[in-house]
Amino acid sequence: MVDLIKRAKELLESSAVKVVIGYEQGTGNKTRALFVEKTEDADKLIFDSRCIQNLAAYVTKKEVKEKGKMAIAATLPVMRSIIQLASEFQVNDNNLLVLGITPESNLIEFANLVEVETFVHQYQIEIDARNKEMLDKLAKMTSAERWKFWVDELAPCFKCYACRAACPMCYCSRCTVDFNQPQWIPVPSTELGNLEWHIMRAMHLTGRCIDCDACYNACPLSIPINLLTKRMLVDAKEHFGNYQPSLKGDNLMSTYKPDDKENFIQ
């Protein structure tokens, strides 16, 4: 991507940013994250349809943040993640510049996160057809069938937490599963331990997950855990209205409204 390379060089040369986060050609047919700190390395930047890792996972990472102001090559899911992270006070205009990549693969630069938010809000989060079909199939199952589906699907999970590590929204320095005094979630990868882990994760991501599929793509065992967060997305929409990450930070699950339709909360 010529524009991106050019812009990255300018930003580094003028010291506007210290590091540009983008993609490079990896081994085999893989692409991977690249952290450009020297202008000459900017030539390695690429962008194509294989570049699907959610790079927003790096902007909360200590080792990357420490470098100073970051610029990030951001596709739509990455931009959504950044708005969500900004609403949670993880990034701001002082430490992050967004080099947007439009769905048509054009470079678009934003002066600030408000502009990113405006851009992002033009697009709805849409669950793709294949996953929609799966969700419908699951919804039509009896609860016993659905239980069996999830027990079977989650059985291989060995709790490597690659899903958590790849998710931009899973930035807690100490995750619930890492506590053992007291312990919240059973640590072993057993039926119960795996179910509790994934239910907990889906709950914590409700209203925050922007449906990028990074968790699923990262799973070395290709467990369709993204179906859980997608289901929560659908349910959240149904109960609380259309969901978009926003700088106002009115997160679905942590916002109280006096006119809440559930009266138990009043």
Place this chain on the structure above:
Amino acid sequence: MNIDKRLVRKDSLEKLFDILKRNSKTIYAPFTKNGKSTFRDTESFGAISTGYIQTTESAKDIAFPRTEKLLDFSKSKEGMSVKGTDLNDIPDVILWGVRPCDASGIGELSSIFNWDYKDEIYINRLSKVTVFGFSCSKSDEYCFCTSVGGNPGNTAGSDILFTLLGEEGDYLAEIITEKGLAVVDLAQNLFEKTDISGKEKFLAELPVKFSHEDIRLKLDKFFESKEWIEQSLRCLGCGACAYVCPTCACFDIQDEAHGKKGSRVRCWDSCGFSHFTVHTSGYNPRNVQSARWRQRIMHKFSYMPERLSVYGCTGCGRCSRACPVDMNILEHLISIQEVTV
């Protein structure tokens, strides 16, 4: 024991499976779900995956399960009572379809579990396992067994090693151990006498890509290198690489209690996790990912050879295939070899 060579007809494998089942053997074989393969208790020959270069997960689960109960405890007025694992409960298992880089990993794992402390549960589990290795006729860009002392037809770790003699051919069976011989005794007529000797031309060709000896020597002076930081910046610090690795042996011990009763359980752990080395005081000696990535490589290519006289990597390439961010160990080892200190 001298390695005895026999011929097993292509269609005899299924018969062998059935005979073993009739002899009440538990068979763990590669099973594929969502396109990823792992070793599972298998009831039918047809369910076994074939054609894989390497299974997604290693077979180490069989002797070092992801979750192992060490003891049960219960508290009462009289005090605490503790009951250890009954080692007699461990079943006899045939591990079917193991690639040589996985089978040889058993030796490396064993050297860890037999180091100063002899791990009884591991040792007992392994003593009940008979390994059916299957040589590799194909490899991919992640494989590098030949760079770490192995090869696609390596017999180390297998009790019987099967080598496919050409696409549609029969198998050469090398009977390597007494355990292997005991299986042959159950199905004598399927293991025919043969004068075939060379299997090399049927094996995958895999050029040596680096020297593990050179890496070991290099690492002696590499601890402070900037290379660790550069290599690991994109590493997410998950456990995928360690959990699919045949030789990674780290674990964590947890108490799972419900009321006054519970169990003490050993669970896999990974040096890639940020909390892996956190002290009770809160101090973390490996507080950045580069220190954790360095540990992974140093442990396998420096500390293990030094203390256990084995390398902690069999070149199976699983970690590279499983890594969500393309941390390719082969690529990184080659750069360690090439970079000037």
